[in-house]
Each structure stands twice: as structure tokens, then as C-alpha cells.
Amino acid sequence: MRMKWMAECMAAGSMAMGGMAWAEEAPVAVLPEVVVTAMRTETALADVPYMGYVVGSAAQQETAPRTTPDALAGLPSVMVQKTSYGQGSPYMRGFTGFRTLMLVDGIRLNNSVFRDGPNQYWNTVDPWVVDRYEVVMGPASVLYGSDAVGGAVNAIGTAPPEWSGQAAWERRLGYRGATADESHQVRAAVRGRATERLGFAGGVTWKEFGDLRGGRDVGRQRHTGYDEWDFDLRGDYGLAEGAVLTLAHQQVDQNDAWRTHRTPYGIDWEGLERGDDRVHAYDQDRALTYLRLAVTDRPGWITAGSLTLSRHAQEEERYRLRADGRRDETGFEVTTWGASLVLESETKAGRWVYGADYSRDVVESYSRKYKADGSLDKVEAQGPVADDATYDLLGVFVQNTVPLWNGALELTPGARATWAALDADKVLDPVRGEVTAVEDDWRSVAGSLRALAPLGAERRTAVFAGVSQGFRAPNLSDMTRLDTARSGEIETPVEDLDPERFVSVEAGVRLSGERLSGELAAYHTWIEDLIVRTPTGETVDGSREVTKRNSGRGYVQGVELALRYQLSEDWQLRAAGSWMTGKVDDYPTSDAVKERDYLSRLMPFTVKAAVRWQPEGKPYWLEAAVDAAEKASRLSDSDERDTQRIPEGGTPGYGVLTLRGGVALFDGLNLTLALENVTDEDYRIHGSGVNEPGRNLVVQAEWVF
Numbered sequence: 001m002r003m004k005w006m007a008e009c010m011a012a013g014s015m016a017m018g019g020m021a022w023a024e025e026a027p028v029a030v031l032p033e034v035v036v037t038a039m040r041t042e043t044a045l046a047d048v049p050y051m052g053y054v055v056g057s058a059a060q061q062e063t064a065p066r067t068t069p070d071a072l073a074g075l076p077s078v079m080v081q082k083t084s085y086g087q088g089s090p091y092m093r094g095f096t097g098f099r100t101l102m103l104v105d106g107i108r109l110n111n112s113v114f115r116d117g118p119n120q121y122w123n124t125v126d127p128w129v130v131d132r133y134e135v136v137m138g139p140a141s142v143l144y145g146s147d148a149v150g151g152a153v154n155a156i157g158t159a160p161p162e163w164s165g166q167a168a169w170e171r172r173l174g175y176r177g178a179t180a181d182e183s184h185q186v187r188a189a190v191r192g193r194a195t196e197r198l199g200f201a202g203g204v205t206w207k208e209f210g211d212l213r214g215g216r217d218v219g220r221q222r223h224t225g226y227d228e229w230d231f232d233l234r235g236d237y238g239l240a241e242g243a244v245l246t247l248a249h250q251q252v253d254q255n256d257a258w259r260t261h262r263t264p265y266g267i268d269w270e271g272l273e274r275g276d277d278r279v280h281a282y283d284q285d286r287a288l289t290y291l292r293l294a295v296t297d298r299p300g301w302i303t304a305g306s307l308t309l310s311r312h313a314q315e316e317e318r319y320r321l322r323a324d325g326r327r328d329e330t331g332f333e334v335t336t337w338g339a340s341l342v343l344e345s346e347t348k349a350g351r352w353v354y355g356a357d358y359s360r361d362v363v364e365s366y367s368r369k370y371k372a373d374g375s376l377d378k379v380e381a382q383g384p385v386a387d388d389a390t391y392d393l394l395g396v397f398v399q400n401t402v403p404l405w406n407g408a409l410e411l412t413p414g415a416r417a418t419w420a421a422l423d424a425d426k427v428l429d430p431v432r433g434e435v436t437a438v439e440d441d442w443r444s445v446a447g448s449l450r451a452l453a454p455l456g457a458e459r460r461t462a463v464f465a466g467v468s469q470g471f472r473a474p475n476l477s478d479m480t481r482l483d484t485a486r487s488g489e490i491e492t493p494v495e496d497l498d499p500e501r502f503v504s505v506e507a508g509v510r511l512s513g514e515r516l517s518g519e520l521a522a523y524h525t526w527i528e529d530l531i532v533r534t535p536t537g538e539t540v541d542g543s544r545e546v547t548k549r550n551s552g553r554g555y556v557q558g559v560e561l562a563l564r565y566q567l568s569e570d571w572q573l574r575a576a577g578s579w580m581t582g583k584v585d586d587y588p589t590s591d592a593v594k595e596r597d598y599l600s601r602l603m604p605f606t607v608k609a610a611v612r613w614q615p616e617g618k619p620y621w622l623e624a625a626v627d628a629a630e631k632a633s634r635l636s637d638s639d640e641r642d643t644q645r646i647p648e649g650g651t652p653g654y655g656v657l658t659l660r661g662g663v664a665l666f667d668g669l670n671l672t673l674a675l676e677n678v679t680d681e682d683y684r685i686h687g688s689g690v691n692e693p694g695r696n697l698v699v700q701a702e703w704v705f
Contacts, residue, residue, distance in 0.1 A: 039399060039412065040143055041304070041344045041353040047401075049412055049452035049464040051508055051521040051560065056132040062621075062662055064176055064672050064700035066183070068125040068155060071133055074627070076560035077578045078135075078151075079603040081118045082688040083645070085181070085212050085224040086257025086282070089118030093138055093523065094556035094582050094599050095150030099472060099500075101140065103154040105248065107290055107310045110147045111334050112361045112391035112422070112475040113384070115483075116533065116548075117600070118687065121314070124252045124286040126230040128174060128187040128205045131158045137560070138523055139470030139504045141446045142414040145357065145395045149470040149502050149525075157248070160191050160199025160236050168192050172203070176700040180676075180693035181225065182210035187702075202233035214267065214691035215682030221690055222265040226257040239293075246292040254284040261644040261689035262484075269682065269691065270647035279321035287313045290338075303346050305355075310338040318384075325372030330383040330483070332365040350402035361391040363476060381435040386424030386480035386493075393473070394419045399448075412450040412466075419443050420473035420499075427480045427493050430540045438479055442499050444471045460512045470502035470525075478531055478548055489641075490543035491533060498550050501528040518563035527554035527584055533638065534587040554584025556599055572612040579605045581634070588637035597636045601687035604632040604653065619664035628655040632686035645689050654683035656692075668705050674698040 039048075053075050065071035069088030073080040079091040089096045097117050102109035104125060114121065133155055140148035161170060174187035189203025207228040212221045234248035259282070260266050262275035290310035298304060317331035342355040365383035370376055381387065399414030421441035428435055450466030474497040481491045508521030529550040538545040558580030565573045582599040610625035633650035640646070660674035680695040 039353060039401070040342055040355075041351060041401075043401075047410060047452060047454070047462075048510075049410065049450035049466055050506060051137040051519060051523075053135040053137075053562075054132055055135070057130075060127060060130070061670055061700070061702060062660070062672055064674060064698050065127050066176070066178070066185075067123050068127050068130070068133075069122050071127050071130075072135065072153065074576070074608055075135060076562050076576050077137060077558060077580065077603070079601075079606070079685060081601060081685055082690055083118055083120065083261075084257055084259045085209065085221075085690050086123060086226040086228075086254060087118070087120030087259075088123050089120070090122065090153075091118075091601060091603055092151035093525065093558065094580055094602065096601075098147055098475060098477065099149040101144055101148040101152040103144070103152065104250065104288055105157050105290065106154060106340070107288065107308065107312060107338060108336070108359060109312075111312070111314060111336050111359075112389075112393075113314075113316075113332055113334050113363060113477055114147075114475065115384075115477040115481060116531070120257070120282065120284065121286075124254065124284055124314075125155050126205050126232070126250075126252060128185070128189070128203070129157050129230065129232045129250065130155045132156050137521075138506055138525070139446075139448070139468045139502055141470040142397055142399060142416045142448045142468065143353075145397075145416065145418055146393060146420065146444075146471060146473045149472055149500075157232065157234065157250070158189075158191065158201050160201050160234070161193055163193050163196045163199075167194055170704060172702065172704050174700070174702045176698070178693070178696055178698045180696035181212045183225075184208050197238040199236045200234065203231075205230040212690060213694050214269075215677070215694040216680040218267050218269055218682045218691050218694070221260065221267055223258040223260050223263070224690055226255060228252065228254040242297045243293065243295045246290075246294070248292075249287070249289045251287045252285065254282075257282045257284070259689060266644060266689075267691060269684075270652060272645070272647055273643040275644055276323040277320055278323060279319060281319050283315075283317045283319075285313075285315040301345055301347075302343050305341070305343040308338070308340040310336075310340075312336040312338065316384075326377070327370040327374075328367065329370075330365075330367040332363060332383050332385060335362045336360065337362075350400040352398065352400050354398040356394070356396045358394045359392070361389075361476070363387070363389040363391070365389070367482075380482075381426045381428040382480065382482060384481060384483040385476045386438065387426040389422070389424035389426075389476055389480070391423075391476055392419075392421045408453065410452045410454075412452075413448070415445065415447045417443075417445050418471070418473065420475075422474070422476060422479060424476065424480050428482055430482060430490075430492055431538055431545070438493070438495070440474070440479070440496070442473045444473060444499050444501075446471050462510045463508075464510065465505075465507040467503065467505045470504065472500040474499065474531065484543065489533070489535075489546050490540050491546050491548075492536075492540065494548045497531055497548060498529050500530050500550070502526065503528075515566045516563070518561070520559075520561050522557075522559045524557040525555060525582075527556070528552075530554060530584055532584070532586055535589060537589075549587060551587060552585035552594060554582065554596075554599070556580060556582030558582075569616045570613055572614070574610045574612070575608065577605075577607040578603060586637065595637075598634045598639075600636045600638050602632070602634050602636075604634075604651075604686060605630045620662065622661040623659075625658045625660070626655060627658070629653055629686075639687070642687070645687055651684060651686040654681060656681060656683065669701065669703045672698075672700045 098114040140152040169192040172189040176185040191201035193199040212224040262280040266274035292308040294306040320328040338359040340357040345352040365387040367380035367383040397416035446469040448468035455461040504525040506523040533546040606629040612623035614621035631653040657678040662672040676696040684691040
């Protein structure tokens with residue numbers, strides 16, 4: 001059974017994890033003691049040489065996350081910014097957007113259109129479909145390539161059940177409702193195994209979100225609701241002993257998600273300014289189809305491997321109605337064709353994982369502008385990014401884990417070589433009114449060296465440390481973006497950029513005792529050639545123009561902690577905390593003069609604590625949790641200009657109390673009730689465009705039969 005489970009993990013493209021998971025105001029999800037896939041190869045929990053977390057299905061049932069970003073919100077050094085209620089973007093160790101990597105069943109969600117700063121694309125991953133989230137903190141570029149700087153997250157979908165000796169069906173009905181946004185989510189799913197070789201899983205999710213009510217003073221935040229539906233289907237077929245062929249499809253359609261801070265419907269809170277767009281709304285569609293062959297337990301040099309072919313299509317459309325009645329419709333379609341080969345070898349020289357991956361984005365982008373009387377004004381040569389464009393990303397990697405001195409120390413060196421190429425036929429310069437073409441390519445080499453020293457015969461305590469390089473190749477958004485940036489800004493194309501480079505050191509300790517368990521780590525990341533938005537002093541269509549430059553050097557550093565203590569058989573105490581700081585060279589004005597400034601939207605000092613009561617052998621539990629953050633007053637110059645999202649002087653601190661509990665009413669039916677923000681406080685996550693829910697009753701039920 002264990003080997004079957006590990007084969008399914010590999011078929012899902014899962015990543016290395018370690019330690020324990022902390023979901024926001026929720027129980028820590030401890031990794032099982034069985035072997036899990038790690039560093040793209042099966043690795044014992046005690047042998048993971050870096051900070052990582054798992055948010056499993058049990059934790060998701062108890063925390064009832066509304067979206068995928070919400071499922072990650074309570075992890076140390078993770079801050080989930082929400083430009084709108086339909087958009088969420090986790091900051092991981094100070095980075096977000098295209099400097100964090102999202103994987104879906106091991107396949108890149110990131111594409112060359114992903115932009116700087118927070119974006120909405122992680123919201124297109126339906127948490128009802130996800131069996132578990134595996135999180136790597138810090139640079140993971142050796143194994144996962146460009147973008148994996150702040151961290152990488154792999155959303156691993158639900159797999160078919162194991163063969164029990166006879167055909168079996170499992171039906172699943174789920175519901176989540178909340179009062180603050182008057183929302184409803186309904187999930188209907190089925191999975192089963194028709195024969196020993198053939199298994200399947202699939203389902204449909206329908207979501208309706210109303211306008212979100214903030215705290216006692218803010219009240220209802222108008223035009224924050226939206227609708228969404230999701231569909232997924234997966235089939236596994238056993239070709240031979242240890243070989244599984246998987247065909248899977250996932251699809252999401254999200255409609256009418258407003259960015260209200262750009263409209264007069266932005267809230268009057270802490271002196272925030274409001275935009276003047278009458279409408280500023282987004283629609284999103286995403287469809288992923290992949291075919292994967294995974295083989296495990298092979299004799300010979302290659303002991304395991306997987307080959308994946310994928311097609312990932314993502315579409316975005318923005319509808320903007322300006323104050324003077326003019327209307328814009330802009331959007332893009334990105335089709336990403338991907339292939340990935342991962343191989344493993346167990347040798348006397350160590351445990352090797354190596355392979356290659358390739359993706360090609362085919363991009364179509366459009367922009368149509370209409371006059372106030374509704375007639376077509378003009379069709380631009382491009383939309384948010386260049387039209388008729390392609391982007392290629394090719395990587396080759398190798399990593400080896402070598403035990404030394406009879407296992408007293410394990411070293412894990414690794415390296416990756418990457419080639420990226422951009423070819424854009426239609427790029428518009430709005431200042432000169434010219435349409436040009438842009439073509440460029442980049443090469444990068446990244447390496448890492450990690451070490452782990454288990455202490456004691458049972459390996460319950462381990463010390464780990466490492467140094468790793470991260471990189472991010474310039475993409476279509478960097479080079480050709482023509483769209484709104486922060487409040488009152490428009491981002492325009494640029495002709496020449498270099499890759500961003502990062503070097504991170506990390507050291508920590510992991511404890512897996514019977515009563516006390518947890519992790520403590522400290523990290524420091526050096527930043528080279530960070531690409532930042534830079535004011536030019538020009539004005540385009542009433543907005544301040546910003547371009548991009550490789551601004552130079554900087555750093556981000558911090559400490560993160562997650563602990564769990566079993567007070568008695570019935571009582572458990574948990575605590576987690578994050579502290580970080582960071583600065584980078586920037587251009588605060590249109591002059592070519594660098595100044596050292598804080599990183600944008602730097603996560604404030606944040607702590608979480610919870611006490612849980614769960615009588616031994618009983619089907620119910622209760623807990624009280626506190627989530628608190630200090631005032632986010634360390635602002636960059638761009639933060640200070642973002643007056644529609646960040647109040648003057650910084651985002652106020654907060655302390656929020658949540659009461660929650662759960663019960664298994666009968667076999668297969670689990671119910672979770674939560675009263676969030678008990679004191680009805682008005683607060684928002686730093687840099688967000690909406691406030692978080694006020695007092696909110698959440699109900700989630702799941703029936704498996």
C-alpha cells in the first residue's frame with residue numbers, strides 16, 4: 001500500500017516537504033510518518049534539508065479555506081495580499097507574483113504573462129480539487145526553474161482510490177457557506193476504481209460570492225462579489241507493475257471580479273483614496289490537460305521516473321468604464337505547451353534525481369477602446385502584453401543526496417541550466433505611437449548545496465542548513481507590458497533587461513517529539529538585478545508612466561517559527577511567528593539616481609496562537625485562535641504612492657479572534673463551524689484593495705458515501 005501511495009504522489013508531481021503545516025487560525029497539519037516524495041524523489045520526513053510545509057485535506061476540512069491563497073494564509077513568512085476579493089497573491093519570504101512559483105499537479109501555473117506584484121491567478125486553483133498543498137520556502141530554482149524565488153507551491157489533486165479487491169465507487173458532496181459575503185460553494189464529486197488497473201476521479205464545483213461585509217465601521221464593500229465554476233476529471237490506468245498512465249483535465253471559469261479600489265466603490269477607511277473608474281472588472285478562464293506516465297520500483301540504473309505532456313490555456317479579460325464614459329476591453333490568451341522528464345537513480349554514489357523540462361507560451365493579446373457614445377474608437381496593436389508572441393523556457397537539472405559518515409550527515413548538491421527566449425511581433429510604444437518587434441534570449445545557471453544532520457538514533461531532531469541560488473528570466477510582462485500598474489500608474493514596454501539573480505542562505509532545526517514538535521529557521525537572501533517599476537516623468541492617457549530597470553542590489557532576511565505542544569491527551573497548544581525585513585536599490589523618481597528603500601509590501605511582524613480541545617476517542621473538537629500583526633509602516637516609495645490600497649503611514653495592525661469546532665455526525669459526514677473575527681474588527685492584509693471579513697459565520701460540511 002505504501003509503494004502504491006508513493007507512486008500516486010510521484011504521478012502528481014509532488015515536491016519535497018518537511019515539518020508541519022499551519023493553516024490560518026487552524027490546527028497544525030503534521031506530516032504523516034510514512035515516506036513522502038521529497039526534492040522530486042521519495043524522501044523520509046526527517047531527511048528534508050530545508051523549511052517546508054504541507055496543508056493536507058484534513059487541515060482544509062477544519063479551516064474551510066475560501067480559496068487556494070486562503071489555504072496558505074497562516075503559514076510562517078506567508079502573507080496573502082488581496083487586490084480584490086476575487087484575487088489573492090501570497091507573498092512568500094517577501095516575494096510574490098512572478099517571483100513565486102505555483103504548480104498544479106507538478107505543472108507550472110506561471111506563464112510569461114505573469115506580472116510584477118500581486119496577481120489573481122492562484123485563485124483559479126479550486127481548493128475542493130486539491131488533496132494537499134506542498135510548500136517549499138525560499139529559492140527552489142534548481143528543481144523548478146525560473147520564478148521559484150520566494151518559494152514554490154504544488155497543489156496536488158485528488159487521486160483515484162486504491163484497489164480493494166473489487167470495483168468501488170466513492171461519492172462526495174460538499175458545501176461551504178459564509179455570512180460575511182453571503183457566499184455559497186457546492187461541490188459534487190465521485191471517484192472509484194472500476195478494475196485493478198483503471199481508476200478515476202472527478203467533480204464539479206459551483207461558487208457564488210456576494211458583496212463582502214467588512215468590520216463594524218466599514219460595513220458592506222460594494223461590487224466585491226463574483227461567480228465561479230470549476231470542473232475536473234482524472235483517469236489512472238496501470239500499464240504494468242509499477243507503471244501508471246494518468247490523463248487529467250481541470251477547468252475554471254471566474255466572472256465579474258471587480259477591483260473596487262480603482263472605482264468610487266472603494267471604501268472610506270483610514271484616509272484611503274478612491275479611483276474614478278465606473279467599472280473595473282476581470283473575467284478569467286483556465287484549462288489544464290495533461291498526460292503523465294510514471295514508473296516506480298524499476299531494477300537497474302533508472303529506478304523511477306515520469307514523463308509529462310501538458311497543455312495549459314489561460315485567458316483574462318478586463319472591462320473598464322472610465323469616468324468620462326470611455327470604455328476599454330483588454331485581455332490575452334496564453335496557451336502553454338509543456339513537457340517534463342524526471343528520472344531517479346539509486347547508486348553507491350548517492351540518490352540522484354535529474355531531468356529536463358520545456359514549455360512554450362503562445363500569446364494573443366488585444367485591446368479595444370470605445371468612445372463615450374459607444375462607438376469603436378480604435379483597436380490597439382497589443383493588449384496588456386505583446387500580441388503574436390511566443391516565450392520558450394528550457395531547463396536541465398540534476399541533484400544528488402549523499403550520506404556521509406554512516407548517515408550522520410547528508411549533503412545535497414544540485415544544479416540547473418536554463419535557456420529562455422522571447423519573440424514578440426507586435427509591441428506598442430504609447431509615447432512615440434510606434435509598433436515594433438522585440439526579440440531576446442537569456443541563459444542562467446543556478447546551484448544549491450544543502451546539508452542535514454539528524455540527531456539521535458530515532459532522528460527526531462535534525463539540524464539543516466544550505467545555500468541556494470534563485471533566478472528569474474525576464475518575461476513578456478517585463479518586456480512588453482502596457483497596462484495599469486499601481487494607483488494612477490501605467491506600465492509601458494522596455495527594450496532590454498537582464499535576468500534577476502538571488503542567493504539565499506538558510507539554517508534551522510526541526511523537532512519531531514511526541515509532545516513537542518516544530519521548526520525554527522533563519523534566512524538571508526541577497527538580491528541582484530531586481531527588475532522594478534521606475535517612473536519616467538511622462539504621462540500616458542492621464543496616468544503616470546513607469547518602465548522597468550534592473551535596479552541593483554538588495555536583501556531580505558527573516559526568522560520563522562512553528563511549534564506544537566501536546567499539553568495533555570485532550571489539549572494542544574500551537575504557536576507560529578514570522579519576522580522579516582528587506583531593502584533594495586530603487587529609482588523613486590524619474591532621475592537616474594538610486595536610493596536604498598524597503599521592499600514593497602514588506603510583511604509586518606506576525607504571530608498566531610491557538611489552543612485546541614479534542615477529547616481522546618471523541619468525534620468532536622473545539623479551538624480558539626488569535627491572529628495578530630503589527631502596523632505595516634516600513635513602506636517603499638511605491639507603497640507610499642499606492643494611496644488607494646495603503647493608508648498614509650502604513651496599514652494598521654490588528655488582532656483577530658476566531659472560534660471554531662467540528663464534529664463527525666456519522667460515518668462519512670464531517671461538519672465544521674467557525675465564528676471568525678469575533679470582535680468585528682476592521683482590518684486588511686497589507687497592500688490589499690479590500691478589507692477582510694468582519695464577524696463571519698462559516699459552515700462547511702462534507703459527506704463521503
